[in-house]
Amino acid sequence: MKTTLYDKDYYLWLEETVQLLKEGKVKELDVNNLIEEIEDMGRSQKNALESNLIVVLMHLLKWKYQPTKQSGSWPRSIREHRRSILKALRNSPSLKRYFEEIFDESYQEARKQAADETELSLNTFPETCPFKIERIFDSEYLP
Numbered sequence: 001m002k003t004t005l006y007d008k009d010y011y012l013w014l015e016e017t018v019q020l021l022k023e024g025k026v027k028e029l030d031v032n033n034l035i036e037e038i039e040d041m042g043r044s045q046k047n048a049l050e051s052n053l054i055v056v057l058m059h060l061l062k063w064k065y066q067p068t069k070q071s072g073s074w075p076r077s078i079r080e081h082r083r084s085i086l087k088a089l090r091n092s093p094s095l096k097r098y099f100e101e102i103f104d105e106s107y108q109e110a111r112k113q114a115a116d117e118t119e120l121s122l123n124t125f126p127e128t129c130p131f132k133i134e135r136i137f138d139s140e141y142l143p
Contacts, residue, residue: 006033049088049095050102052081056136057110058117061125064143066118075142082139103133 006013013030020028059074059081089096107129115122135141 004030006030045088045092045095046098049085049099050106052084053106054110054113055081056085057107058113060131060143061110061114062118065124066120079139082137086137
């Protein structure tokens with residue numbers, strides 16, 4: 001198998017790919033690796049959105065269902081992950097559809113993680129999300 005610049009020096013490959021694109025030298029592009037990288041970028045954005053959503057939901061659950069253990073780090077974490085979600089949706093509005101697709105699945109994962117972290121029974125947390133989406137995005141909202 002032939003070793004390509006992509007395999008030897010990824011950053012140099014990126015720089016050369018950008019330059020070739022700027023110069024319109026499409027025939028010289030390493031198209032297969034370029035396609036793979038663009039697809040990976042999309043997956044990365046989706047994964048980050050899902051991860052941030054799970055963290056927000058988990059901390060909201062912990063805040064609501066374990067009030068005696070509320071910690072100052074939870075609101076900070078909620079704020080940071082909310083900000084990341086909103087920024088992703090602002091920069092890529094088409095991710096809103098993906099957000100809606102993964103919401104229920106992300107909530108189920110957040111329930112499991114909240115149960116693990118709090119050592120409360122999974123049944124402590126409602127099977128359906130008790131938080132309205134608008135409230136999840138509200139920077140001041142804590143249940």
